[in-house]
Amino acid sequence: MNAPIDPIEFRTDDGSTPVERYRRLPEPTAADFAHLPGPGHASFLKKLRTLRRFLFDTVRLQQERREDFGDVFAIETLTGPSVQMIGADANELVLMNRERIFSSEQGWYPILGKLFPRGLMMQDFEEHRAHRKVLSVAFKPAPMQAYLTLLQEGIRRRIAEWPERLQIYPAMKELTLDLAASSFLGIPWGPEADRVNQAFVDMVQASVTPVRKPLPFTQMRRGVRGRAYLVEYFGREIPRRRGKQADDMFTQVVNATGDDGQLLTDRQVIDHMNFLMMAAHDTLTSSLSATVFYLGKSPAWQERVRQESEALRGQVGSDLPYDRLGELELADQAFKEAMRLRPPVPFIPRRALRTFTFRNHVIPAGTHVGICPMMVHRDPNIWPDPERYDPARFEREQEKARDKHAYVPFGGGAHMCLGLHFAHMQAKTFLFELLHARHIDVAAAYEPRWQMVPIPRPRDGLPLGLIKRAGTA
Numbered sequence: 001m002n003a004p005i006d007p008i009e010f011r012t013d014d015g016s017t018p019v020e021r022y023r024r025l026p027e028p029t030a031a032d033f034a035h036l037p038g039p040g041h042a043s044f045l046k047k048l049r050t051l052r053r054f055l056f057d058t059v060r061l062q063q064e065r066r067e068d069f070g071d072v073f074a075i076e077t078l079t080g081p082s083v084q085m086i087g088a089d090a091n092e093l094v095l096m097n098r099e100r101i102f103s104s105e106q107g108w109y110p111i112l113g114k115l116f117p118r119g120l121m122m123q124d125f126e127e128h129r130a131h132r133k134v135l136s137v138a139f140k141p142a143p144m145q146a147y148l149t150l151l152q153e154g155i156r157r158r159i160a161e162w163p164e165r166l167q168i169y170p171a172m173k174e175l176t177l178d179l180a181a182s183s184f185l186g187i188p189w190g191p192e193a194d195r196v197n198q199a200f201v202d203m204v205q206a207s208v209t210p211v212r213k214p215l216p217f218t219q220m221r222r223g224v225r226g227r228a229y230l231v232e233y234f235g236r237e238i239p240r241r242r243g244k245q246a247d248d249m250f251t252q253v254v255n256a257t258g259d260d261g262q263l264l265t266d267r268q269v270i271d272h273m274n275f276l277m278m279a280a281h282d283t284l285t286s287s288l289s290a291t292v293f294y295l296g297k298s299p300a301w302q303e304r305v306r307q308e309s310e311a312l313r314g315q316v317g318s319d320l321p322y323d324r325l326g327e328l329e330l331a332d333q334a335f336k337e338a339m340r341l342r343p344p345v346p347f348i349p350r351r352a353l354r355t356f357t358f359r360n361h362v363i364p365a366g367t368h369v370g371i372c373p374m375m376v377h378r379d380p381n382i383w384p385d386p387e388r389y390d391p392a393r394f395e396r397e398q399e400k401a402r403d404k405h406a407y408v409p410f411g412g413g414a415h416m417c418l419g420l421h422f423a424h425m426q427a428k429t430f431l432f433e434l435l436h437a438r439h440i441d442v443a444a445a446y447e448p449r450w451q452m453v454p455i456p457r458p459r460d461g462l463p464l465g466l467i468k469r470a471g472t473a
């Protein structure tokens, strides 16, 4: 049995704890950014108002800041002062990280450190590379084919149960959790999956709650308990899965070996599994809900995507073969365009390990920097008429003509989303089933209010119609 894991204290390969590494660099203060554009010092009340706008009016707030201060500015955030850098060039500098200036671990640490301490995004450089290579085994074509079968079965079953009017966001959340139980963990839908799902949801919610201590009755307390449950669950299951073959991601990770031929330790498996589930869950819920909504608002596109997938169905039958997924190009474009407008990771944080210069601004070591896919995805100089949903922007020719760092819903460089192909596969499979069985019906005048942070979420759950199509079960 594993010793209980204290996520903050346990030591990694070089013998240091995450906290020790974090504290090696001084935390810059607002005075260190006096030379940068930005709103400067604000009263407590003003900070509260800004925080409220950051949570509920994020796009407009960032637009105003950009108009007032330009593409590089210093602000106060929930976790302290931060420098925002907006532009495709900023995305490239930070994500490609060619000079190894930026730490992903230390950027994400204030947000994810307590609950998801050693996931891939919480590792840097050599250690990260080695672990990423091990985990990549779970995303090779053979396991992906097996996940596809599980995804398609689950999606088809759930869509058949959905009523003709529903709130798509919570329905999608439940579906995504259940699909993760089968494809990530290899457990059937039922009470065990429900318990795991609940522990997991508590943990994810806690990772973004403003109260960071596990005080009684707080979300953080529920999150810490959820983590304890999952640590116990995975710890119990790992020995059962060692040396076994199965199609789920967990069993793949348990049996994956590194360059040295070694398996991951129990602790490493637990942290990677927790993190993988977190990384997949809200991002898929958010992006798939947005795709359904935009296709509902754009009946012509909905029909085009349907015709494409029905044509494929005509050739292959009802089971979607893995090697034909590439033919669902319009479905892909529809999904990409939804993520342009509602990127599931609207901000990507890093911490500068060394002083660096960007567009003539000197930014000191220790600074928390944020790039902002949400803003670059709406830059009118890159995306004409940026608020319009138009999947044709992702036709191959148009994509080729654009700076590739102008569209980064999955990040880029060494930390580029490991589940990118999984996400596209789930999106295509979902649309293949949904558009066959249902017509998405969204009133022309309806506009949900999106809360963009931490992950885009329609505040009303996104009520819409999913009308059964004649002749389908």
Ligand code: HEM
Pocket: 104, 120, 121, 122, 132, 275, 276, 279, 280, 281, 283, 284, 287, 339, 343, 344, 345, 348, 349, 408, 409, 410, 411, 412, 414, 415, 416, 417, 418, 419, 420, 422, 423
């Ligand atoms: C639409 C769905 C998704 C979106 C938009 C998304 C987005 C992202 C982004 C932006 C990053 C990079 C963050 C950074 O650089 O700091 C990332 C990393 C990651 N994602 Fe995803 N993700 C999605 C789905 C998934 C899924 C389904 C999985 C797993 C099956 C997954 C696993 C991961 C992992 C493991 C990382 C860390 C990679 C590393 O640090 O090397 N993601 N994701």
